[in-house]
Amino acid sequence: MRHEIAPRSGAGFELKAGETLTVYDPRGEQVADLLAYNLADPAEVISSGRTLDYASRIYLTTGDPLYSNRSKVMLEILDDTVGRHDFLLTPCSKDTFRIIYGDTDPHRGCFGNLAAALAPWGIHPDAIPTAFNCFMNVAVDGATGAISVDPPRSRAGDRIAFVAKMDLIIGLTACSALQSNNGSFKPIEYEITL
């Protein structure tokens, strides 16, 4: 059964070891921020710095494990029809919109949506790290280090699938930042299978 995450919103759910989470971009060019916490001990959380270090790559795809802050594998990418995702940047937030976009009455962003979605498991907003940003297309200029947030490469129906390597709490959004989604806010869909 596919679940829809409405534009600019988020969802929280449990994913048991061995289950597969497939994230779909139903309309194309829409980012989904993904967070993972150990269900048995949510102080263990997905870690960009551990994962990129062990992969020796900033772009991850099929076959790559996603590590926790304790260097344990939380998820492994099982399938990926896009091949470009971001693991450098934190979820967009009120502060993102204030600092980068200059908004005076900013949306709560993926950060606020994730905080609300994860609250039932007692996860504090301070414990929201850099997310694995499905379909987000962040280019890095190797010479200058400049980052550019480009339109996602995902087309309608594209997907990325992850198999859980431990029992997890997942936070997932339909991203709320204009630049990340090529100027429009669309839904995200996800499915959990055995």
Added chain:
Amino acid sequence: MRHEIAPRSGAGFELKAGETLTVYDPRGEQVADLLAYNLADPAEVISSGRTLDYASRIYLTTGDPLYSNRSKVMLEILDDTVGRHDFLLTPCSKDTFRIIYGDTDPHRGCFGNLAAALAPWGIHPDAIPTAFNCFMNVAVDGATGAISVDPPRSRAGDRIAFVAKMDLIIGLTACSALQSNNGSFKPIEYEITL
């Protein structure tokens, strides 16, 4: 007064708002991992993802602010004679040495040194995020995303200085990973001035 951090070790200390911390590489090609926590509330911690997002750059230097997970400025880079530092990778650890180097009896690394140095302030190892790695030279291939850990560009006597924008707990190391320091372990020095 200059303090020395012995090779493959770490230090923890307080840095008050307005004080300047200067980190020196006395022999050259030696990395120092730096962490910062809000002294008044250590759940507020330095954030790579926030900082890189707001800077739109992965390489930071003089004038760049370092943000917390609450999007507050913790430190600002005041002076930098090197211009190449890393903010992508987590501190080296037993797991780094096991996973990347295949060590069977691994050193506790910067992670273990930081955990021990920060324990007096009640900071748990799980709360150690991606560090600001002074003098660490991590190149990114923009096309493939491949990361390479290259010899530091720092020469003997090079330095980077930070001014504190809030009262902080600082963790600082002389990095323990062979590859990061071009194959040898050297000391780091630091100084706190008003």
